[in-house]
Amino acid sequence: MKKYEIGLIGLSVMGQNLALNIARNHSIAVYNRTESKTRAFMKDKVKNQDLKAAYELEDFVASLEKPRKIMLMIKAGKPVDLVIDSLLPYLEAGDIIIDGGNSHFDDTNRRLNNLKEKDIRYLGVGISGGEYGALHGPSIMPGGNEEAYAEVSEIMEDAAARTEKGACVSYLGPNSAGHYVKMVHNGIEYGIMEVLAEIYDYMRKVLQLKPEEMGDIFAEWNQEFDSYLVEITAKIMKKDDPKTGRKLIDLILDKAKHKGTGKWSVQSALDLGTAIPTINAGVNARLMSAIKSERVENAAQFADDTRAVVSKDEMLPVLKSALYFASVIAYTEGFKLLKTASEEYNYQLNYKEIARIWEDGCIIRSGLLEPIQAAFADDMQLKTLITAHQFKAQLNAAAEEIEKIITTAAQSGLPLTAVHSALDYFNSLKSEELPANLIQAQRDFFGAHTYQRRDEDGIFHTEWE
Ligand SMILES: NC(=O)c1ccc[n+]([C@@H]2O[C@H](COP(=O)([O-])OP(=O)(O)OC[C@H]3O[C@@H](n4cnc5c(N)ncnc54)[C@H](OP(=O)(O)O)[C@@H]3O)[C@@H](O)[C@H]2O)c1
Incomplete structure (x- = not known):
C-alpha cells in the first residue's frame, strides 16, 4: 500500500x-x-x-x-x-x-x-x-x-x-513557543484593527467623509505602510452591497466578535506583569461594541450632536501619523510581551526572526516589520522598540501631533481608546517620573503595604494618622 x-x-x-x-x-x-x-x-x-x-x-x-x-x-x-x-x-x-x-x-x-x-x-x-x-x-x-x-x-x-x-x-523555541508567538501575533492584530477602526470612525464622524473617499485615502497611505490590514480596509471601504447598491460597510452591524486569542494575550500579559494597553484596547472595544442594544438605549438619553470643527486637510496627515504611531506601539507591546514570556518560559525567542516570518502570509504583515528586524539586528536584547533609532524620532514627532485628534475626538464624543492607549503607553514608557509614589503612599496608608524611599535603602512603613 x-x-x-x-x-x-x-x-x-x-x-x-x-x-x-x-x-x-x-x-x-x-x-x-x-x-x-x-x-x-x-x-x-x-x-x-x-x-x-x-x-x-x-x-x-x-x-x-x-x-x-x-x-x-x-x-x-x-x-x-x-x-x-x-x-x-x-x-x-x-x-x-x-x-x-x-x-x-x-x-x-x-x-x-x-x-x-x-x-x-x-x-x-x-x-x-x-x-x-x-x-x-x-x-x-x-x-x-x-x-x-x-x-x-x-x-x-x-x-x-x-x-x-x-x-x-x-x-521558534521549545514547548509552547509557537502557539505563544501566534497568540501575540493575534493580539497585535486586535490592536492594529482597532486603531484602523478608530481612524475610520474619526474620518466618518468628525471629517464626515464618505466610504469611497476613505477608501482612496487608506489606499494612498498604504503605498507607504505596505500593510495588509490597511490594504483590506481600503478595499472594504469601496465594496458595494449587491442587494442595495449602497456601500456594504454602512450596512454591517457594529457588533464585533472574537474567538479568544486577543483575550488570551491580555490575560497572559497580566499574568506576566506586562502592560499591553493598545492590544487590550482592541479587546475592550470589541466587548463594548457587543452590547449594542444597551448602547442604543443609552444613546437616546445622551443625544448630543456636538462635533469639533476641523480642517480635513489639516487632520488627514495627523490621522496618518496616528496610524503609524499606534501601529508601531501595538508591535512594541507585542514584542515586549514576547520578551517577557521568553524569559519566563525559557522560549529563547529570536525577535528578528519572528518579525521576518511575519513579513508575508499573515494578517499583520506590513512595511513596519523591516525596521523592526533592523532594530533587533542592531540589538537583540533591545528592551523596547520605542528607543530604537528606526522609530524614536518618528514616534516623538507623531506623538506631538496626535494630541490634536485626541482632543477633537473627545470634543466630538468619540471614543479613541487604542490611539489614546498607544500614546499613554509611549508617554509612560519614556517618563522618568510617574505618580506611583502616591499609589505606594496610599497602599501603605490603608494596608501597611510599605514603600521604598528615594533617599535611603530599605523598606518603610509610616503611621499616617
Ligand atoms: N479560520 C481561520 O481564518 C483561522 C486562521 C488561523 C488559525 N485558525 C485555527 O485553525 C483551526 C481550524 O480552523 P477552521 O476555521 O478551519 O475550523 P474550526 O471551525 O475551528 O474547526 C472545525 C474542524 O474541527 C473539527 N472538529 C470539531 N470538533 C471535533 C471533535 N470533537 N472531534 C473531531 N473533530 C472535530 C471539525 O470536524 P467536523 O467537520 O466533523 O465537525 C472540523 O474539521 C482552529 O484551531 C482555528 O482557530 C483558523
Whole structure:
C-alpha cells in the first residue's frame, strides 16, 4: 500500500486549504470526523493532487510513512484532546503530532508533556493568514520538539509564504513557543484593527467623509505602510452591497466578535506583569461594541450632536501619523510581551526572526516589520522598540501631533481608546517620573503595604494618622 508523507485531520476552511497547499509538493492523506465533508472536499476541490482521503482513523494512520506526521487543523480546545486520544491506539513511539490550530499555550504545554511520556513527539504550530494564506502560503510559527521539527521542516517550508529572505517559517523555541508567538501575533492584530477602526470612525464622524473617499485615502497611505490590514480596509471601504447598491460597510452591524486569542494575550500579559494597553484596547472595544442594544438605549438619553470643527486637510496627515504611531506601539507591546514570556518560559525567542516570518502570509504583515528586524539586528536584547533609532524620532514627532485628534475626538464624543492607549503607553514608557509614589503612599496608608524611599535603602512603613 502506498504510504503518504504527512496526514492532516480536520477539513474545515483551514484544513482543506492547507491540505491542497501541502499537496503541491508532498503526498498527503486527509481525514475528517464528519465523512460527508471529506467526500465533498474530494469531489469539489481535489483534482490531480497526490492526496488520499481516509474514512476510518485506523486506515488514515496506516496510510502514513513512519514515523507518522499528523497535522491537526481542528477546533481549538477539547476537540484537540479528543482527537489525540482517539489517535493514540494507532500511534507508535517516535510519531509526530502537529497541532496547527489556535490552541492555548497552556494546553500545548500539557499535551506535549503528556505525549512525551508516551514517546509521541509534539509540535504546537501557529498558522496565520486565514483561508487565503492556508492555500497560497501562510506564516507558520512552529514550537515544541526541535528534533521533530527537523523532520517536518521541508514540508513546512514548502507550504509557507516566501519572501526574498526565505520561507515564512522558522522553529521558534521549545514547548509552547509557537502557539505563544501566534497568540501575540493575534493580539497585535486586535490592536492594529482597532486603531484602523478608530481612524475610520474619526474620518466618518468628525471629517464626515464618505466610504469611497476613505477608501482612496487608506489606499494612498498604504503605498507607504505596505500593510495588509490597511490594504483590506481600503478595499472594504469601496465594496458595494449587491442587494442595495449602497456601500456594504454602512450596512454591517457594529457588533464585533472574537474567538479568544486577543483575550488570551491580555490575560497572559497580566499574568506576566506586562502592560499591553493598545492590544487590550482592541479587546475592550470589541466587548463594548457587543452590547449594542444597551448602547442604543443609552444613546437616546445622551443625544448630543456636538462635533469639533476641523480642517480635513489639516487632520488627514495627523490621522496618518496616528496610524503609524499606534501601529508601531501595538508591535512594541507585542514584542515586549514576547520578551517577557521568553524569559519566563525559557522560549529563547529570536525577535528578528519572528518579525521576518511575519513579513508575508499573515494578517499583520506590513512595511513596519523591516525596521523592526533592523532594530533587533542592531540589538537583540533591545528592551523596547520605542528607543530604537528606526522609530524614536518618528514616534516623538507623531506623538506631538496626535494630541490634536485626541482632543477633537473627545470634543466630538468619540471614543479613541487604542490611539489614546498607544500614546499613554509611549508617554509612560519614556517618563522618568510617574505618580506611583502616591499609589505606594496610599497602599501603605490603608494596608501597611510599605514603600521604598528615594533617599535611603530599605523598606518603610509610616503611621499616617
Ligand atoms: N479560520 C481561520 O481564518 C483561522 C486562521 C488561523 C488559525 N485558525 C485555527 O485553525 C483551526 C481550524 O480552523 P477552521 O476555521 O478551519 O475550523 P474550526 O471551525 O475551528 O474547526 C472545525 C474542524 O474541527 C473539527 N472538529 C470539531 N470538533 C471535533 C471533535 N470533537 N472531534 C473531531 N473533530 C472535530 C471539525 O470536524 P467536523 O467537520 O466533523 O465537525 C472540523 O474539521 C482552529 O484551531 C482555528 O482557530 C483558523
